[in-house]
Amino acid sequence: MINESTISLVMPCRNEAKHLAEMVADIPDFYDEINCVSNKSSDDTVELGRELEQRYPRFTMLIDDRAASGIGYGYAHMTGIEHSKSDIVVCADSDCTYPVEDVPDILQTMEKRGLRFASCTRYPDSAIPFTLQMGVKVLNFEMFLLYGVTIHDSLSGMWVFERKVVPSLHLTEGDWNLSPQIKLNAHKYLGRCFGEVKITQKTRQGETKQSYLKTGLGHLMWIAKNRFVQRKGIQPAD
Ligand SMILES: Nc1nc2c(ncn2[C@@H]2O[C@H](COP(=O)(O)OP(=O)(O)O)[C@@H](O)[C@H]2O)c(=O)[nH]1
Numbered sequence: 537m538i539n540e541s542t543i544s545l546v547m548p549c550r551n552e553a554k555h556l557a558e559m560v561a562d563i564p565d566f567y568d569e570i571n572c573v574s575n576k577s578s579d580d581t582v583e584l585g586r587e588l589e590q591r592y593p594r595f596t597m598l599i600d601d602r603a604a605s606g607i608g609y610g611y612a613h614m615t616g617i618e619h620s621k622s623d624i625v626v627c628a629d630s631d632c633t634y635p636v637e638d639v640p641d642i643l644q645t646m647e648k649r650g651l652r653f654a655s656c657t658r659y660p661d662s663a664i665p666f667t668l669q670m671g672v673k674v675l676n677f678e679m680f681l682l683y684g685v686t687i688h689d690s691l692s693g694m695w696v697f698e699r700k701v702v703p704s705l706h707l708t709e710g711d712w713n714l715s716p717q718i719k720l721n722a723h724k725y726l727g728r729c730f731g732e733v734k735i736t737q738k739t740r741q742g743e744t745k746q747s748y749l750k751t752g753l754g755h756l757m758w759i760a761k762n763r764f765v766q767r768k769g770i771q772p773a774d
Pocket residue numbers: 547548549550551552575606607608609610612628629630631693743744745746
């Protein structure tokens with residue numbers, strides 16, 4: 537798969553100027569395209585992105601400043617995915633935490649297991665703070681109870697998938713809830729072609745800007761509410 541396929545990287549980005557140049561310089565050559573999408577950055581992220589576009593022909597700085605209650609993580613992803621032209625799309629934060637260099641191995645695992653969408657699970661990982669692990673476990677359990685899906689990392693922000701499955705993902709959530717939505721929809725519409733692949737998380741560069749408690753409660757509500765939303769007339773993709 538890796539030999540024949542082209543690969544796009546999608547990076548949602550808000551105020552990551554301090555380490556963005558370093559991160560982009562380290563992105564392996566097997567990525568044909570890098571779509572970094574700034575959402576309401578108030579530091580030099582966008583200006584730096586313009587410089588990186590001059591330096592690296594495969595790099596594009598996109599801007600999507602839409603936000604839902606101040607958050608635009610989902611909008612940034614949707615815009616990056618929409619602009620991706622490769623066979624394979626890889627989504628990962630712009631904070632150096634996700635091992636984007638491991639994608640060849642991930643693709644091999646996907647091929648062996650017949651997956652078209654892989655959510656990259658960070659768990660089990662004892663290095664992740666206990667309270668964060670507990671929060672994720674609660675959401676994993678909620679997903680199991682309400683959707684029958686067994687998942688180890690309901691909030692992973694790294695996904696690898698065939699671009700052909702994008703219409704099956706039915707992405708609509710502009711805020712943090714795009715993260716549970718993409719997994720639940722991949723499970724719902726792709727069935728056995730959806731699965732998790734283990735990764736090892738790295739140290740974050742720069743500070744997280746989110747409140748885990750507030751975001752976690754938002755996810756808890758959204759996952760429950762989404763269970764009862766009727767989707768009429770939606771057909772799975774080929
Ligand atoms: N905080 C925040 N980050 C955003 C937003 N839109 C895009 N991002 C990017 O989304 C990624 C995830 O945010 P992060 O702070 O790393 O959250 P965490 O991984 O849960 O700690 C990062 O690459 C951010 O730069 C947004 O609306 N708010």
